Amino acid sequence: MSSVTRSRxxxxxxxxxxxxxxxxxxxxxxxxxxxxxxxxRARRRTESDYAVRLREKQRLRAQYALREKQLAKAYENARxxxxxxxxxxxEDLETRLDALVLRAGFARTILQARQTVTHxxxxxxxxxxxxxxxxxxxxxxxxxxxxSQATVPFQVAAAGxxxxxxxTLPGYLEVQLExxxxxxxxxxxxxxxxxxxxxxLVVEYYAx
Numbered sequence: 001m002s003s004v005t006r007s008r009x010x011x012x013x014x015x016x017x018x019x020x021x022x023x024x025x026x027x028x029x030x031x032x033x034x035x036x037x038x039x040x041r042a043r044r045r046t047e048s049d050y051a052v053r054l055r056e057k058q059r060l061r062a063q064y065a066l067r068e069k070q071l072a073k074a075y076e077n078a079r080x081x082x083x084x085x086x087x088x089x090x091e092d093l094e095t096r097l098d099a100l101v102l103r104a105g106f107a108r109t110i111l112q113a114r115q116t117v118t119h120x121x122x123x124x125x126x127x128x129x130x131x132x133x134x135x136x137x138x139x140x141x142x143x144x145x146x147x148s149q150a151t152v153p154f155q156v157a158a159a160g161x162x163x164x165x166x167x168t169l170p171g172y173l174e175v176q177l178e179x180x181x182x183x184x185x186x187x188x189x190x191x192x193x194x195x196x197x198x199x200x201l202v203v204e205y206y207a208x
Contacts, residue, residue, distance in 0.1 A: 017059045019196050023108060023165040053205035060197045064093050065110045070133065075206045086199025087190035094172075094188040094195075097122065097142065098132035103194070104175045104182035105163035106144055106154070121148040136184045144180035154180060167194035 014021045047055075061071045078089035093099060098113040101122060107113035114132045116122060122129060123143045124136065136142060144154050156162075158180050169175060170192045175182040190199065 013062055017055065017062055019059060019063075021062055021109070050205075050208075053201045053208075056198050056201035057205045060090070060093075060195065060199070060202050063110065063195050063197070064096065064099060065114060066093075072206065075202070084199075086203045089202065090190050090193050090195060090197065090199055091188050092135070094193045095135045095137075095184065096132060097124065097129060097134040097136055100136055100142060100173065100182065100184060103166070103170060103173055104142070105160065105166055105169075105177055106157050106180055106182075108162045108165065116144075121145060121154070138184055138186055141181060141183045143182070149180055170194065 057071070061068065064071075066074075074093055075085070075089055078085050078092055081088040081092070094103075098110060098117050101107050101116055102110050102113040106122075107116050117132045117134075118130055120128050120130045121144055123145050124134065125140050128145065144157075148154055149158070158178050160177060163169070163177065170188065172184060172186050172188045172192060173182055174185050
Protein backbone atom coordinates (compact mmCIF):
# COMPACT_ATOMS: atom_id res chain seq x y z
CA MET A 1 0.00 0.00 0.00
CA SER A 2 1.41 3.43 -0.95
CA SER A 3 1.91 6.15 1.67
CA VAL A 4 -0.72 8.31 -0.10
CA THR A 5 -3.33 5.53 0.01
CA ARG A 6 -2.48 4.82 3.65
CA SER A 7 -2.79 8.51 4.49
CA ARG A 8 -6.21 8.76 2.79
CA UNK A 9 -7.43 5.69 4.68
CA UNK A 10 -6.31 7.22 7.97
CA UNK A 11 -8.16 10.47 7.17
CA UNK A 12 -11.32 8.54 6.27
CA UNK A 13 -11.05 6.43 9.42
CA UNK A 14 -10.49 9.60 11.47
CA UNK A 15 -13.74 11.08 10.18
CA UNK A 16 -15.65 7.85 10.79
CA UNK A 17 -14.43 7.63 14.39
CA UNK A 18 -14.73 11.34 15.16
CA UNK A 19 -11.09 11.96 16.08
CA UNK A 20 -7.92 12.89 14.19
CA UNK A 21 -5.52 9.93 14.04
CA UNK A 22 -2.69 11.78 12.25
CA UNK A 23 -1.48 15.41 11.96
CA UNK A 24 -2.69 15.39 8.33
CA UNK A 25 -6.14 14.25 9.42
CA UNK A 26 -6.41 17.28 11.73
CA UNK A 27 -6.54 19.62 8.68
CA UNK A 28 -9.12 17.49 6.84
CA UNK A 29 -11.13 17.22 10.04
CA UNK A 30 -11.30 21.00 10.36
CA UNK A 31 -12.75 21.22 6.84
CA UNK A 32 -15.12 18.27 7.13
CA UNK A 33 -15.98 17.56 10.77
CA UNK A 34 -18.52 14.86 9.87
CA UNK A 35 -18.31 11.16 8.95
CA UNK A 36 -17.50 10.16 5.34
CA UNK A 37 -20.15 9.09 2.83
CA UNK A 38 -23.32 10.67 1.44
CA UNK A 39 -25.07 10.61 4.82
CA UNK A 40 -22.10 11.97 6.71
CA ARG A 41 -23.55 15.44 7.17
CA ALA A 42 -26.85 14.12 8.48
CA ARG A 43 -27.21 14.09 12.23
CA ARG A 44 -26.39 10.71 13.70
CA ARG A 45 -29.45 8.63 14.57
CA THR A 46 -29.90 7.69 18.18
CA GLU A 47 -27.37 4.91 18.50
CA SER A 48 -27.77 1.67 20.37
CA ASP A 49 -25.61 1.04 23.43
CA TYR A 50 -23.78 -1.60 21.39
CA ALA A 51 -22.96 0.87 18.58
CA VAL A 52 -21.62 3.44 21.06
CA ARG A 53 -19.41 0.85 22.78
CA LEU A 54 -18.25 -0.59 19.48
CA ARG A 55 -17.18 2.84 18.21
CA GLU A 56 -15.27 3.55 21.42
CA LYS A 57 -13.47 0.21 21.10
CA GLN A 58 -12.64 1.02 17.45
CA ARG A 59 -11.31 4.43 18.52
CA LEU A 60 -8.90 2.85 21.00
CA ARG A 61 -7.88 0.21 18.48
CA ALA A 62 -7.20 2.82 15.78
CA GLN A 63 -5.08 5.05 18.02
CA TYR A 64 -2.69 2.15 18.63
CA ALA A 65 -3.25 0.69 15.11
CA LEU A 66 -3.98 -2.74 16.56
CA ARG A 67 -5.63 -5.78 15.07
CA GLU A 68 -8.80 -6.91 16.86
CA LYS A 69 -7.06 -10.02 18.19
CA GLN A 70 -4.28 -7.87 19.72
CA LEU A 71 -6.72 -5.57 21.52
CA ALA A 72 -8.86 -8.48 22.77
CA LYS A 73 -5.73 -10.15 24.19
CA ALA A 74 -4.65 -6.90 25.87
CA TYR A 75 -8.13 -6.61 27.39
CA GLU A 76 -7.93 -10.17 28.81
CA ASN A 77 -4.56 -9.35 30.40
CA ALA A 78 -5.94 -6.08 31.84
CA ARG A 79 -8.93 -7.93 33.29
CA UNK A 80 -6.56 -10.02 35.41
CA UNK A 81 -4.54 -6.99 36.55
CA UNK A 82 -5.27 -5.19 39.84
CA UNK A 83 -7.26 -1.95 39.69
CA UNK A 84 -9.72 -0.73 37.06
CA UNK A 85 -9.64 -2.85 33.90
CA UNK A 86 -10.04 0.06 31.46
CA UNK A 87 -7.23 2.04 33.01
CA UNK A 88 -4.97 -1.02 33.19
CA UNK A 89 -5.68 -1.67 29.48
CA UNK A 90 -4.56 1.78 28.32
CA GLU A 91 -1.60 1.85 30.69
CA ASP A 92 -0.42 -1.49 29.30
CA LEU A 93 -0.88 -0.49 25.64
CA GLU A 94 1.07 2.69 26.31
CA THR A 95 4.18 0.65 27.20
CA ARG A 96 4.27 -0.84 23.69
CA LEU A 97 7.53 0.05 21.94
CA ASP A 98 5.80 1.62 18.92
CA ALA A 99 3.61 3.80 21.17
CA LEU A 100 6.65 5.13 23.04
CA VAL A 101 8.59 5.76 19.81
CA LEU A 102 5.65 7.96 18.78
CA ARG A 103 5.29 9.74 22.13
CA ALA A 104 9.03 10.49 22.19
CA GLY A 105 8.77 12.28 18.85
CA PHE A 106 10.91 9.86 16.86
CA ALA A 107 7.99 9.37 14.43
CA ARG A 108 4.99 11.43 13.34
CA THR A 109 2.23 8.80 13.43
CA ILE A 110 1.69 5.42 15.07
CA LEU A 111 2.07 3.68 11.69
CA GLN A 112 5.38 5.46 11.09
CA ALA A 113 6.48 4.48 14.61
CA ARG A 114 5.62 0.85 13.90
CA GLN A 115 7.62 0.93 10.67
CA THR A 116 10.56 2.46 12.54
CA VAL A 117 10.54 -0.53 14.88
CA THR A 118 10.00 -3.27 12.28
CA HIS A 119 12.78 -1.84 10.07
CA UNK A 120 15.16 -2.42 12.98
CA UNK A 121 16.00 1.22 13.72
CA UNK A 122 15.29 0.97 17.47
CA UNK A 123 17.48 -0.23 20.33
CA UNK A 124 16.14 -1.05 23.79
CA UNK A 125 18.93 -0.97 26.37
CA UNK A 126 21.42 -1.23 23.50
CA UNK A 127 19.84 -4.22 21.72
CA UNK A 128 17.79 -4.10 18.51
CA UNK A 129 14.10 -4.86 19.09
CA UNK A 130 11.94 -5.18 15.97
CA UNK A 131 8.62 -6.12 17.63
CA UNK A 132 6.23 -3.14 17.90
CA UNK A 133 4.29 -5.00 20.63
CA UNK A 134 7.40 -5.32 22.85
CA UNK A 135 6.49 -4.01 26.32
CA UNK A 136 9.06 -1.52 27.61
CA UNK A 137 9.70 -1.80 31.35
CA UNK A 138 10.35 0.99 33.85
CA UNK A 139 13.93 2.21 33.60
CA UNK A 140 14.51 0.87 30.09
CA UNK A 141 15.90 3.22 27.43
CA UNK A 142 14.89 3.21 23.77
CA UNK A 143 17.07 4.87 21.19
CA UNK A 144 17.33 5.16 17.43
CA UNK A 145 20.50 3.22 16.54
CA UNK A 146 23.53 5.43 15.69
CA UNK A 147 23.73 4.36 12.03
CA SER A 148 20.05 5.29 11.48
CA GLN A 149 20.44 8.63 13.30
CA ALA A 150 22.62 9.87 10.44
CA THR A 151 19.76 9.56 7.92
CA VAL A 152 17.52 12.50 6.96
CA PRO A 153 14.21 11.23 8.47
CA PHE A 154 15.78 10.86 11.91
CA GLN A 155 17.72 14.12 11.65
CA VAL A 156 14.35 15.78 11.02
CA ALA A 157 12.94 14.03 14.12
CA ALA A 158 15.96 15.08 16.22
CA ALA A 159 15.35 18.70 15.20
CA GLY A 160 11.88 18.47 16.78
CA UNK A 161 9.75 18.41 13.62
CA UNK A 162 7.44 15.68 14.95
CA UNK A 163 7.26 16.86 18.56
CA UNK A 164 5.71 20.10 17.24
CA UNK A 165 2.57 18.25 16.06
CA UNK A 166 2.34 15.68 18.87
CA UNK A 167 0.68 16.07 22.28
CA THR A 168 2.73 17.43 25.20
CA LEU A 169 5.40 14.95 26.30
CA PRO A 170 3.88 12.85 29.13
CA GLY A 171 5.61 12.74 32.53
CA TYR A 172 6.42 9.02 32.36
CA LEU A 173 8.84 9.56 29.48
CA GLU A 174 12.19 11.35 29.68
CA VAL A 175 13.47 12.31 26.24
CA GLN A 176 16.79 13.59 24.89
CA LEU A 177 15.54 14.44 21.43
CA GLU A 178 18.88 15.53 19.98
CA UNK A 179 20.24 12.07 20.94
CA UNK A 180 17.00 10.35 19.81
CA UNK A 181 16.91 8.64 23.18
CA UNK A 182 14.04 8.16 25.65
CA UNK A 183 13.64 6.42 29.00
CA UNK A 184 10.42 5.10 30.50
CA UNK A 185 10.94 6.49 34.00
CA UNK A 186 7.76 4.92 35.45
CA UNK A 187 4.55 3.16 34.47
CA UNK A 188 2.09 5.41 32.59
CA UNK A 189 -1.06 6.52 34.41
CA UNK A 190 -4.28 6.58 32.36
CA UNK A 191 -4.93 10.28 33.08
CA UNK A 192 -1.60 11.24 31.45
CA UNK A 193 -1.88 9.05 28.36
CA UNK A 194 -2.77 11.22 25.32
CA UNK A 195 -5.43 8.86 24.01
CA UNK A 196 -9.05 9.86 23.39
CA UNK A 197 -11.22 7.05 24.71
CA UNK A 198 -13.99 6.31 27.22
CA UNK A 199 -12.28 3.20 28.56
CA UNK A 200 -15.30 2.05 30.56
CA LEU A 201 -17.28 1.67 27.32
CA VAL A 202 -14.48 -0.49 25.89
CA VAL A 203 -14.66 -2.69 29.00
CA GLU A 204 -18.44 -2.93 28.63
CA TYR A 205 -18.02 -3.90 24.95
CA TYR A 206 -15.76 -6.84 25.81
CA ALA A 207 -17.70 -7.84 28.94
CA UNK A 208 -21.01 -8.17 27.08
